[in-house]
Amino acid sequence: MSAPRRAPPAVRDTPVLMPARSPRWRRQSVMAVFALLGLGLMARAVFLQVFDHDFYRGQGDARQQRTVAIPAHRGMLLDRHGEPLAISTPIQTLWGNPQGLVEQPGALREVAAILALDPQELQDSVDSAARRGREFMYIKRHVTPLLAERVMSLRVADLAVQREYRRYYPSGAAASHLIGFTDIDDRGREGLELAYDEWLAGVPGKRRILRDLSGREIAGMDILVDAVPGRDLRLSIDRQLQYFAERALLDAVAEHRAESASVVVMDIASGEVLAMSNLPGYNPNDTADRSGGRQRNRAVTDVFEPGSTMKPFTIAAALTSGQYTADDIVFTSPGRYRIGKYVISDARDNGWLDLRAIVTKSSNVGVSKIATTLEPEQMWDVFDRFGFGRPPGSEFPGEVAGYFNHPSAWHHVEQASVSYGYGISVSVLQLVHAYAAIANDGLMPAVSFLATEEAEPARRVIGAGVADELQDMLEGVVVDGTGGRAAVPGYRVAGKTGTSHRSQSGGYADDRYVSVFAGFAPVSDPRYAMAVVIHDPKAGEHFGSQVAAPVFAEVMSHALRLGGVAPDDIDERLRTVASPAKVPARVGSDRL
């Protein structure tokens, strides 16, 4: 009877395995745990898909996409006539992902063979880059497009090319100091390349690319920012004149076994530097050639004691002071002048000299006697106006101001020594700039390394009358004074020689000299000023009149010829006066 109430015997036999009734809370809690797990998964999915979407998308792209730079073309440097002085030419750079390359030793050997690299070295550098976890390394920078194509035709995975630019200087060493050079990334490092880097450089762009598993570019995606090419820059330099200046210096340095030399030619009206050459030089196309002092633009960054080439400025101060006229005479006998314990001496006893003769015969005694009668402030002011002790404002990197004390710091002999160019240091650029002011009737132009359409207004430094008298005295130096070898046939030339002892620690060297010549031409209507400085000539001759003046004559003759300047000192028989009506309106050269 009670059978229906009983459980079946099978059930009864297994009461431990399956209890007829488990507690309710147990089932429910298991359900809840599973539900929570499911919810957790769903929430995670939602977070991944919705909230973290951008992050993971970005991560994915980062593994496939790359943003690569589009290099910008650097502007050319041109000479004043538009001839190229520096050109950037496209070139390829090979780079790779060491993580992938490390597993392809065979391919690396082939690449090394084409690029003429040492295969073992290449393998080693790839290995070490891979060990350090790098994903980028240069295989070889700056290879010719042809070579790059040969390498790429091997179709090595994880190897890519990138376009870059290499700077090329067609004039070689001729204008190297002035132009300077760029580094391997085509950024200006020296000279005008550095000074005008921002103008020349342009702005690199950005491009996004898609890559496949082996790192090859499959499709260009889009240009994010296009590259803006740099702008060209026209310099004041005349390439031909630069060549002549360089060659004349090379000859002079070889002939006199000199240590270094500089020459600067300037247009006196516009202040444009037409040629600037220094020795020793370097070839800017050869990175190995840029060592030590070879790359310094000495004409702008180095100073020297100008010696007698300062005398015209002392005379300018004397004439400006109103205490002297050009005809005043000074007693220079016996060729020695004692100031305290210092003795200033001349090469010979010149007796009575007028101001003109003091300049043409280059009398230290005469000019010192004049200087010591001048107000120190007034003399300083005239020198200061000529730019001594001030940077010339050329924007050239590293230009120097020279060294010229204010009178408050002068000791008693300094006023005399400055008058003939000791105790004052100038750069060649400052010297030529000051002579340009004399040649330009007392108006000092602003120095420029760029071709100028309209010159900045010149600054008056001395009266036109004083400048005129100085021009006449300086012509006398060449006609019947110490500067005879600076004469250029057919032209009236003016200038001043200078020879100074080189200063060294503890005083002046007895047997080491600086030979200087500074001047301008043609005197009837001056066009070009020029200074030549030759350091430490060791072949016997050392006077400015012997060493520097012939270089001046050589370079100036080319400047006048290239500039189409009419000779102003020729035989009557060589001249024909033509009626303007019968001659075409434009005759002659446009050069310079």
Next chain:
Amino acid sequence: MNRWSILSIVLAALCACSAVTVAWSQHLSRAAWADISQSRRAVEGLAVRWSQLQIEQSTFSEHGRIERAARERLSMSHPTLESSRLIVLGRPAGIR
């Protein structure tokens, strides 16, 4: 057929059309990309050539080279003062 089913059919057709045009425009964009890449390569090639020509030209026109050729091959020389004549227009000024 009621209004709604007609609308659905039209929408479905439009949708299919749009899908095809998407594919088509994708294709056009790829083709245009190929074109632009090719043009870029051409530009690059021309730029290389242009800079090579400029360098070549300035190397050939280098003054020392011209002067050597003039002196040695053509036996030319700078005119001397004696071999020159100065022709002045009208009254000469500043000449002594």
